[in-house]
Amino acid sequence: MLYEIKLSIDYDYAAPSDHIRNLVRLLPSDIPGRQRVLSRLLTVDPMPDERREAIDFFGNPTTSVAWHAPIDAVSFQLAAKVERRTAAPSGDLSALLDRLPAEIAAQQSLAPEVPHHFLGASPRVAPMTEITAFARKQLAAGMTAQQAVVAVGRALNRTMTFDAEATTVDTSAREAFAQRRGVCQDFTHIMIAALRGLGIPAGYVSGFLRTFPPPGKPRLEGADAMHAWVRAWVGFEAGWIEFDPTNDQFAGDDYVTIAVGRDYSDVAPVRGVMRTAGGHETRQAVDVIPLEKI
Incomplete structure (x- = not known):
C-alpha cells in the first residue's frame, strides 16, 4: 500500500x-x-x-x-x-518459549538489530514484578514465543482502557498499569515490560497508523495521529514481529514506521x-x- x-x-x-x-x-x-x-x-x-x-x-x-x-x-x-509491504505473519515460525533463551544466547553480536539490547531495563522500562506476574498468567504449556506475544498483547487490550486524559508523556508504565488506563505509549511500554519479564526481547516502534472514518462519513483532515506499538524478537527463524496492543492486532500494511528503539526515550x-x-x-x-x- x-x-x-x-x-x-x-x-x-x-x-x-x-x-x-x-x-x-x-x-x-x-x-x-x-x-x-x-x-x-x-x-x-x-x-x-x-x-x-x-x-x-x-x-x-x-x-x-x-x-x-x-x-x-x-x-x-x-x-x-x-x-x-508488511503483512501479518501467515504462520508461526517462532521458537518454543522455553527454547528462546538458547536462541538469544546464540546471537553473538552487538549490532543494532540483535535481541540483547531489548531484553534488560531501559530508560523508560524497568523490571516490574506486578507486570511480569500479569504476563505469566497469560501463558500456557508448550507455547511458542509468538503465541506468548499475542496472548500478552490481547490480555492488555482486554484489561486496559484507552483514555487520552489519564496519562501524560511522562507517565510511567507502572502508573499506567496500576490505573489500567492510558494511550498507545502506555500500552506499548507496559507490553514491553511484560515481554521482557518473560525473557522475550521487546522494543518500541513509533510511526503512523491509517485510520478509517465511520461508514458513510468523509475522511477528516488531520484525524490521524502518531502511534506506537511493540516489536518482539521471537527466535532466529522468525526474527522480529510487531504487535499493536492498543488495537489487538499485528502491525500490517496500515502501519508506517518512523523509528525503533528500546522505549519512547529512543524514538521521541x-x-x-x-x-x-x-x-x-x-x-x-x-x-x-x-x-x-x-
Missing part, C-alpha cells in the same frame, strides 16, 4: 526562547522487504541557524536543529510518500533543551492518505 503522509507539530512559547536545540526523529526510512520511502521532506520554520542530519545507533534518521536568536514559535512539517519525535520563561503550547496534526495498492 502506498501512502502520502503529512505531519505538523507546532510549538508556541509564552515568551521568546533562546538557545533552543532539538533532536528530531520524524523522517521515515527504508526497511528491507517491509517499507520503501519514495520521498520525504522535513521543513522547519523558522529556519534554524544549525541543521545536521545523522543516523542513530538503531538506524533511525535524526535531524539536529538549533537557533541562536530568540524565537516564540517553531513548526515542524513532514511530507512523505511511503510504500508499506521532538526532544531538546531551551532557555525561556513561562510555558508552551503544542499542536499536532497527521494525515495518512492511501494512494493506491502497488
